[in-house]
Amino acid sequence: MTSQKPATPKPSLADSLQYVKGVGPKRALLLEKLGLSTVEEGLALLPHRFEDRSRVQPIGKVTDDEYVTFRATVLNAGTLRLGRRRKVFEVIFEDDTGTLRGKWFQFKESYMKERFALGRHCIVSGKPRPNTYLGAGLEIIHPDVEFTEADAPATLEMGRIVPVYPATEGLHQKSLRTIMKHLVDLYAPLLEEFLPADVMQRNDLVPRVNAYQDAHFPPPGSSADLLHKFRTPQQLRLIFEELFLIQVGLAFKRKHAYREQPGRTLKTRGDLIRRFVKLLQFEYTGAQKRVLGEIMDDLEQARPMHRLLHGDVGSGKTLVALTTLLTAVDNNLQGAMMAPTELLAEQHYLNLLPYCEHLGVKLDLITSALPSAEKKAVQQRIRDGETQIAVGTHALIQKDVGFQDLGLVVIDEQHRFGVLQREAIGKKGLSPHVLIMTATPIPRSLALTLYGDMDVSILDEMPPGRQPIATHSYDAKKRDAAYQMVYEEIQRGRQAYVVCPLIEESETLDLKTAQEVHTDLVARFPDLTIRLIHGKLKKEERQAIMTEFNRGGVDILVATTVIEVGIDVPNATLMLIEHAERFGLAQLHQLRGRVGRGAHASQCLLIAYPPLSDDAAARIEAMLKSGDGFVIAEQDLKIRGPGDFLGTRQAGMPTLRFADLVRDLKLIVSTRKEAFALIDRDPWLKEPNHQPLRDTLHRTLGDRLDLLNIL
Template sequence: MSGRPEQLYPLFADLETLEGVGPKTAQNFAGLHVSRPRDLIFNMPHSGIDRTARPTVQGAILPEVITVEVSVGAHKPARNRGGAYRITVEDAETTFQLVFFHGRSNYLQSVLPEGARRVVSGKVELFDGVAQMVHPDHMLPLEEASDIPSFEPVYPLTAGVSLKQMGKAVTSALTRVPDLPEWIDPEQKKQAGWPDWAAAVQAAHQPEAPEDLQATAPARERLAYDELMAHQLTLALARSQLRRAQGMVTRGTGAKQAQVLAALPYTPTGAQSRAIAEIQADMAAPTKMNRLLQGDVGAGKTLVAFMALLTAVEAGGQGVMMAPTEILARQHMEGLQPLAEDAGVVLELLTGRDKGKERTAKLAALARGDIQMLVGTHAVFQKDVEFQDLRLAVVDEQHRFGVRQRLELGKKGAGADVLVMTATPIPRSLALAQYGDMDVSVLDEKPPGRKPIKTAMVSTGRMDEVVNHLHKAVQEGKQAYWVCPLVEESEVMDLTAADERFKHLRAVLGEGVVGLVHGQMPPADKDAAMADFVAGKTNVLVATTVIEVGVNVPNATIMVIERAESFGLAQLHQLRGRVGRGAAESTCLLLYQAPLNETGEKRLTSLRETEDGFRIAEVDLEMRGSGDLIGTAQSGLPRFRVADLERQAPLMAVAQSDARKLLNDDPTLESDRGKAARVLLWLMEQDQAIRLISVG
């Protein structure tokens, strides 16, 4: 896998090697993220223009693009500078005008000499009852007329690149397309009726009718599949890399788990029991576990994670649970402490705050195996942290934790199993795109006893009513979150929005009742404000969205979200999940600025109608498209050029099973199909995969 396969060289050459592309045009192409012939090939036409020749413009419903044979009549140059240069032409039944602004007489005389026959193609419109074709797209002698495609593809364009230049560059790039060996499973290809790669590329760029532009057209579908396949191969390689890593066989006795279950006031849901069983089966296997535990807000992930950690302890080993922030680490600690007491297990916390002697003592206890379970922040990654026998790492909140960190964590306990927890329900197609290297357990039932949250929409015009309602609630000892919108333009404005709301509420509710947290605060102040709210010292917490993830205040029963229409659905669902954690009735108020636009309304009403995070995620995906759903930049979700994750979700699942099967049959990609797959990885620039193969 030493370097890029030779047959791909022409596709990775400079753009300027293409016909009609000079340095200036090449620069303009960059606006479309096109810098090599390969990028042009994956820049698909999005529509087309019908240029089938017809005998006359007579009877056409204008304006319309018409291709017609004419004889050229009189030229009428413009009377003044910048005026219109007109040429009368005659088709089989009628006359019309060709119009040119800034037309140069000698040029037009030579291209359209009077008395000549020409084929012209362009948009014909009526001006004062006269049919006119302004600046025809094509004007050719009859013998060259066959150069005009009967259906001309239209591409995404950018400043400085015309459709003509794009067409020329693409045509030139298509001459470079090599025949590549087939990487798709032959059965799959036959069943789907897909063409070979080179044929698919040609067909996608030479549509003959509008249906050839659909995502379902065989050529387009095949190219989308290639993209998904390359992505899934990368994930499957990372997965097999993790799997090849020697794991440890960890089997619990079940004794401590039984103690915990006996002490619980409820029985686990079917989904929880199922997830625990899946995780324990993975831990008992000799390969490393790499599993995602996906559950909606309040689906009981903590219990499942604790049972997995107990399995490690019962087997004589240790477990660690990692959170992205100090606050969340403390909350996990509080959540796990009572369970650990029921099980008689030693549980400790390690964060960046641990210093000096205390830290040294904890590290020694960890290395001796006296601490059986550790909860911590990324401080757990530091060099001097050593476990006696680490069997399981549970990682909370995947987003900040990509494939690389997963591999990194693996080094701590060379054979440790990894369980990642995320509270963000994701539709299946995206879960496959983002976590395709992992196996997934889903908690899709709510534990008994969680009360539904009342969700209401209130216009900001009724702000005073809302504040009065809050005043009453605070006097009854209730706690509330008040979330301020993130102002895109600047963090400073964001700050003032939160600040002003804080001052307003403090004036109405009284000193010492209201706390404030926002992104610009020093971490220590943020922690202090959160701690006061958690301890019940303040009743209302005004916050920008920093409270989204994981904060647990069972006494908080009111969530006010200001300018709710400016938040994404998934985010609103996460925020709402901060209340409804205790026994009391909870309310979520969505404050919106009237009038709401259609999307804003759909978003807020979907939220009001359901508390099912997976359903909400599906709606969100339909509404926003995959790119924004998880904020592509931070999620490691790839940018696909041809594939459309919303409409082609089923293809992603096929690509995943195909990629896994291929690697299973041919782990080092040495077979003919394996070698073809290597070419695909180079073609799609899957550098991470290429590195994994070269290492493997």
């Protein structure tokens, strides 16, 4: 009796990369550093650039302005000394038209001599430059070399357009290309087509399997220019499918998670609102009226509002928020306003308090810093319904806080909260209306992908009388001149902020600290009143300092970024930012927005300490060029990329593998149109031809877009 050989398991996209030919346990660990553990994840690692090695040219026609590939033989090879300690391994390559030198500064001499034996045939690729030491001819530093027969055909490395992958230490491009070729050949044919046929036809999309195969290893005749721009048909197909899947998820969530929830229809523009409008010493701007109209229309519907309000610094979001909260109170419901920091929550409370007192509305503040007895008393008032509007930090979502009848929630500076925190406050009531606010304008491409399931309102108009803010940058050597400008501004009767990135001295960062700067300014300007404020102060101390500053009793307020948002002092006309190179672009713009709030011209001074990184220089340049928050936001997205902008990783946005939010705005718009139309036609994706799409949506984005409880 002969024993049967066990059947070889069929390849699967869920297979571990460790068992792919050429990988093994050690390389599998290296691939994990790139976030790759399964075959499917490996296939999604697209080349981030390409090298055109398809055009083989004679050495005599090689120039130093482009990447080149040539066939040659080894004429000479050996080690040269550059000075006493430095050595270089040099190879002279030769063909019928001339010679060109290759140089390696990191090498093992015995290995290199054996490898570059005289007379060996090879294909060489790289970017030539003028010879550094001889002053004549060209050289290539660390060229790619493949040894071959004199008339050998193209390989993975030569004679074609070659993919270059995101690398990790210990895994070389040649090894990575070999692994990816095995993956593409064996596993790409297993990829399922999930895009509906009509969507593919309308958008002229190539099949999914072909897209993956050719996006990794472009066929002969491919355009190197289009590949670099990610605009080949194969690349566009993969970008389209990724964006389309996200947009279908957002459309699905909008259709079911929000629209199917029972909501409460509110009466708008009631008596309390009319009394509030009479209290105001000014009129709403046109943008505020438009946005409030959109919000009130939402509140009148029998479904909960889920609206994002974004606008520039100082565009009047707090007034919109208070009007919205008072509408809830006018309907005998409670309102809540959640802010990310205690200082911002305190500022909101103090800004809302005078209006609420005039209107007889009970307002309470709750933060984790409240004394225990006071916190319990506030919690009891909220439970009993005595508190009509509660303002607070994440303390609002703790188990001890229960509302009698929460009808409306405002979440400020939403990007500082995670998805679960935002959902937790929403669960404190019976499907309350939700208004999410941010003072960081959001580029359109990001709004369509991160908040595509929400209605979006934009405050794009400043209240009358707001002054433009002149922005200047100073090298650290001119710090004294910048502080002289601060002193002169105060002599004109104005006030100033000085912001530093740290509170106290750090062993690892050599930065001007808030405490050090405060001490320096007190000694420098003994005739001025200078105060220091930061997040470690007790609430009472912070409030006392801010009250004194508001009343004009403080000339210079030295602060950390606790004053980034929510501070409104019209007489403060100068903002000086120490170590501006250490701040993000959105932060710099937010800080600048603390001035320019009154009738006087205002300035922002940026002091930068060299050496500046390219990104830091780009941020400061953006600040000097524009005061428009939407322009700033677009530039910030270009500098940082979508992964870090607004903390999108913690905000629930799926990681983009193929698409780029700066480059692919048109595709975002077209995929959104297709996705929302599809969900309108087939709300539950029940049609047989939509089943693959439904399955893919559930498998890849169900948890990230909170769809698992709906699908």
